[in-house]
Amino acid sequence: MSIDEHLDPIPDSFILQPPVFHPVIPYGTTIFGGLYAGKMVMLQGVVPLRAQRFQVDFQCGCCLHPRPDIAFHFNPRFYTVKPHVICNTLQSGLWQKEVRWPGIALQRGASFLILFLFDNEEVKVSVNGQHFLHYRYRLPLSRVDTLAISGDILVKAVGFLNVNPFVEGSREYPVGYEVPCSRALPRGLWPGQVIVVRGLVLKEPKDFTLSLRDGATHVPVTLRASFTDRTLAWVSSWGRKKLISAPFLFHPQRFFEVLLLCQEGGLKLALNGQGLGATSLDQKALEQLRELRISGSVHLYCVHY
Template sequence: MSVSVLQRTVLDPAVPYVGTIFGGLEPGQMVVVHGTVAPDADRFQIDFQCGCSVKPRADVALHFNPRFKGSSCVVCNTLENEGWGWEERTYQIPFARGNQFEIIFLVLPHKFQVSANGKHLLFYKHRVDFARIDTLGIYGKVKIGTIGFTSQTSLHGSQLSSLTASSLNSEAGSTESLDFTLPYTANIPDGLSLGRTMVIKGEIKKDAKSFSIDLKSAGSTDIALHLNPRMKDRAFVRNTYLYNSWGEEERQLRDFPFHPEIYFEIIIRCEPQHYKVAVNGVHQLEYKHRFKDIRKVNLVSVAGDISLYDVRVW
């Protein structure tokens, strides 16, 4: 998840911390928390609250609670009318006493998606309307360095040039008649060139098997870049289709960055010798050009087991 544009940052707040989330939260917005777990910590918590009342206690839409006693875990829950719901526990805990951390909370229309230290951690479906959230609370044995809030932009944000199947030559910034139905194909205005960058945003379906992103040349069957995440094999396959045949697959990758039911952002940048590919703000791979005349790469196609939210180029 890209966190390069912060609307507001809170520096070195004292804990316990209770602060207003100005303007509330919207889909596509992120809250980024950097901190350090105390060496003697038994737990800490980050609460997305519906107000700051103590008596009666304000509702908590998301209670995010790493615990370090016994079997370490992260507990998530919701407090309504001063009563807790059922706990959801994650035992693959990425936090340790005395260690630094980065947590990113991404707000989606029907859930929170949470990553920690650059990797997906969990998602938590909304039990109350996230539009009610107006306060962030942080408590427990933890030191917070920064709390960052990204600008409030919809998942169908209007910046850059949006590529739409229904309006292939729409002007930059237009969001009218956006159609991201799959399979999806759109023109890349003026084709690729060095330095040109594309972002594809979507959400992987629950029982997904695979999806694909293809950069192609109109009027031929050639595929300059084929990106194909495969969930069952946990493989991020890259290839090129030339002269009516596939080349040799590339699969090497340190960590597989895709998971069912999570939101993702794939960024593709065209460099002189290769494409650079990042997923959720983390560089993943480079793919050398096999289709040499990149100016002829003027189509992008997306297909497979995802919900497609946006495709943009600049």
């Protein structure tokens, strides 16, 4: 197995907008490619002990004057006897009829993970892995191109997912996978197929391994990250190790996306949207791959192929 030092651009539909870590609040950013059905935005953070309220706005533009339309206004409030969330839409400077959702699973002083999943007609919101609310669009989703966060909130990470690979049966949100994780590849791999692995690196990580095995349990190709010496490498079935000369993009308690794009002659690799290199495998070897195995110091929430 040889390593190609260069990676050609991957199709835009597979590129993940880089996650944002510890932004200063108030915070605003462009949503690359806008919003569309199947896109997901992830928000990880902490509610301060004396929090009164905060808001997450999905806006149609980023100007200050006049104020842009807000397609979806998500506003948790903690200063009342019973904390609740207000959802609304701002159009032409006027708020529409608000919707109140009681019983929010957010607490002062506690960390949280909020997922915003955008469907064709509504946005679904989960808090700490549990479905919380859904809100029907009042403005076209295609107009939304800006995310704004303000108020009493400490944000650790904001993640943008360009596709929705999470639907399995009746599940609406990713529930995570146990590690090590194994997935069968009944038909092997073929040009154009994409393997996507998304997750969260643990607090004190040691390593991360993604291997592809054939029917004889051989391991023709392995991607291995070492958090100890901060190296990323391809390892062949003969024990050969080829370091990938690129910045180490795995960080404790941060989201990651590994993408393998199968093409004629091998696999291309991208990590968090950045192309990092390729392996050379002939078509026969690709077709014989029958198992994807993932292990290491990570929490998985997506294994898609």
